[in-house]
Amino acid sequence: QEAASAVLVEMGKRFLSRVMEELLGKFQPGILPQPCVLSTFANLALANVFGMVPFLNSILGTLLPVLPLARTDAMKCSFCYGKKFPKKIQNPGKTKIWE
Numbered sequence: 001q002e003a004a005s006a007v008l009v010e011m012g013k014r015f016l017s018r019v020m021e022e023l024l025g026k027f028q029p030g031i032l033p034q035p036c037v038l039s040t041f042a043n044l045a046l047a048n049v050f051g052m053v054p055f056l057n058s059i060l061g062t063l064l065p066v067l068p069l070a071r072t073d074a075m076k077c078s079f080c081y082g083k084k085f086p087k088k089i090q091n092p093g094k095t096k097i098w099e
Contacts, residue, residue: 001036009043016044016051024055029062032069035078 012019023040027033041059045052063079070076 001034005036005040005043008040009047012044012051013047016048019044020052020055024058027059027062030065032066032075033063035074038063038078 008019008023023037027037041052067079070079
């Protein structure tokens with residue numbers, strides 16, 4: 001899954017709308033996504049800061065209702081990793097991936 005995520009992030013640097021179209025198609029409301037999907041969204045945001053802004057509403061709108069379902073440590077860590085979205089948008093040149 002990590003290799004597939006890395007490929008999607010690299011493709012998203014150039015073809016973000018197509019990558020997001022496919023990812024959001026698999027991203028179902030009411031169903032807790034796999035941790036790898038959340039880290040892929042976060043890495044896409046780090047790779048293409050302003051390109052991700054139009055997709056944040058749909059991503060966050062789908063994630064907020066399922067937050068209470070995140071009970072495992074891996075899932076909680078994945079949700080926390082997503083906090084890089086707003087930090088990266090506020091400071092595009094300063095935020096590092098492991099701050």
